Each structure stands twice: as structure tokens, then as C-alpha cells.
Amino acid sequence: MQINCRSCGKANEFLLPLWVRTTFKFNDDGSLSILHVKPLESLEEKLTDNHVHNELVCKSCSSNDVEIIFNEYEESDKTNRELAALEGL
Amino acid sequence: MICWECFNYTYFETDVETLKELKTGKDGMIIQDSMFDDYNYSQGMLRDNLTDVVQYCINQNADVLDHNLENRYLNCARCGSKKVTKPYSTWTSRRHLPIEQEILKNHQEFKELRKERFNADQLPVLWKSK
Ligand SMILES: [Zn+2]
Ligand SMILES: [Zn+2]
Numbered sequence: 001m002q003i004n005c006r007s008c009g010k011a012n013e014f015l016l017p018l019w020v021r022t023t024f025k026f027n028d029d030g031s032l033s034i035l036h037v038k039p040l041e042s043l044e045e046k047l048t049d050n051h052v053h054n055e056l057v058c059k060s061c062s063s064n065d066v067e068i069i070f071n072e073y074e075e076s077d078k079t080n081r082e083l084a085a086l087e088g089l
Numbered sequence: 090m091i092c093w094e095c096f097n098y099t100y101f102e103t104d105v106e107t108l109k110e111l112k113t114g115k116d117g118m119i120i121q122d123s124m125f126d127d128y129n130y131s132q133g134m135l136r137d138n139l140t141d142v143v144q145y146c147i148n149q150n151a152d153v154l155d156h157n158l159e160n161r162y163l164n165c166a167r168c169g170s171k172k173v174t175k176p177y178s179t180w181t182s183r184r185h186l187p188i189e190q191e192i193l194k195n196h197q198e199f200k201e202l203r204k205e206r207f208n209a210d211q212l213p214v215l216w217k218s219k
Contacts, residue, residue, distance in 0.1 A: 003113050014111045015123055022139055023102045023166045026090070032139060035100070035166075043109060043120055059110065059123070 001047065001070055003056070007063030014066060015057045018043060090146065092165035093172040100166035101173065105138040107131050150175045 005011040023036035046052050047068065056066040091098040108131050110123035122131035142162050146153050153161050159171035186194065 001113075001118060003111060003118075012113045014113075015108045016111055017106050018109050019104055019106050020135065021102060021104050022135065023100065024139060024143075025099050025101075025166075032143060034136075034139070037135070040104060043111075047111075056111075 001068065004067050004069065005058040005061060005063055006065040006067060008058060008061040011058045011060040013059035015059055016043060016046065016052070017055055018046075090143075090163060090173055091176045092168060092170050093174070094170035095165060095168040097165050097167040098176070101163045102166045103139065103142050103163050105135055105142060107135040107138070146173075147175060 003012075003014050005014075019040040021038045021040055022034060024032045024034050027033055046055075052068070054064065056068075057064050058066060090101060092101075108123055110121050110131070112119040112121065122129050124130065146160065146162055153163075154174065155161055158174075160173040163173045164171045165173055192199075
């Protein structure tokens, strides 16, 4: 998988929001301490989801004009499977 | 805040948004905390958002409760209940006496309190500095 920024074209760092469930406690002085953090969504699943385009932001130029390119081997693998399916007919 | 199911007032849970950084390169993709110089932005954002939601729940105590009087943001980390409010919420105040009755009931206590204040500067001097 490759991610490109269409705006600056050269960035390789991107930011993606993520919801987490946080367990915390109130300290005696009223401050908060974090006890546990658990992701509520999988980033991998999020990335393969089409809606993620709207949420990905380029770290260097802050643009959200970002494209995700899935690996070529995934494409060729699909083609191979299609060929195999044809041969099976 | 207090949980009205188990009376825990220390441990709670909430959902907050943070940011992760995706770094793409020859070796594939790395997911990590986002750093700006020495500052861990992912962790800073998590802490800030946590503080915000907790402060909001404290300040807008009645507004964050739904029609079942359950907290829309916080739940108890001990028993899981969402019946979480400030200790002196409108929800519990329904058990209170009408104010006139409460004043009447506490009348003696109030008289003592006022007497103490009235006499505060009239205590006998037990010793004097030389
Ligand atoms: Zn960019
Ligand atoms: Zn509880």
C-alpha cells in the first residue's frame, strides 16, 4: 500500500484520527491519571475502507487531498485468480 | 463524579479521539505516535480531549444525561453503569426535602453556628504575650 499527497507530492507521513476507549481515575488533587487505552477501531480496517480518504491528512502540508494506492501484487493476484477461474471453465 | 450503582467515585471510562501517524516507505507502512520535535502530539491530544470531556461533564452535569438519566460520555470503570453524575446533581436532589423544611430541621444547628460567630471575638484571653 502506498499513500501519496496530491498537494505537495513528496510527503511520506500522514495523520489519521482514531477513537480510543480510555480508563482513567480522579486523583485527590482533582487531576486525571490514565489507566488503560484501548483502540475502538482498527487502523488497518480503516485504511481499506473507502471513507478514510476524507480523514487522512498530510503531515507536512496539512492537505487532505490524499490518495491511497494498493500494492500492484494485490492487483496481479486478482488478475491471476481471474485467469485461473477462466481456465477452470 | 460518582456512579449511582456502585458508588465508585474514582474510576471511569470514556471514548476520546486521538491521532496516529502513518509512515510509508520501502519496508511498508509504520503506524506510530505523531511527534512534532520532542512533543508527542498523539498523546497530547488524547490527554487534552480526555480533560475536555471530563470538564464538560462536570460543568454541564444535567445536559450530558439522556432521558434515562444515563451519562452520554462517561461510564463507571468498576461496574460499567452509565448512571454517572456529579455527586450533587439534580437527579439526586429529588430526594431532598423542600428547602423550608430543611431550614426548619437545621434551625438549631444554624443558631449554634451564628452564636459561635457572634462570640468569636469575645473569647476570654487566657494568656498574654509579654
Ligand atoms: Zn502534502
Ligand atoms: Zn459503578
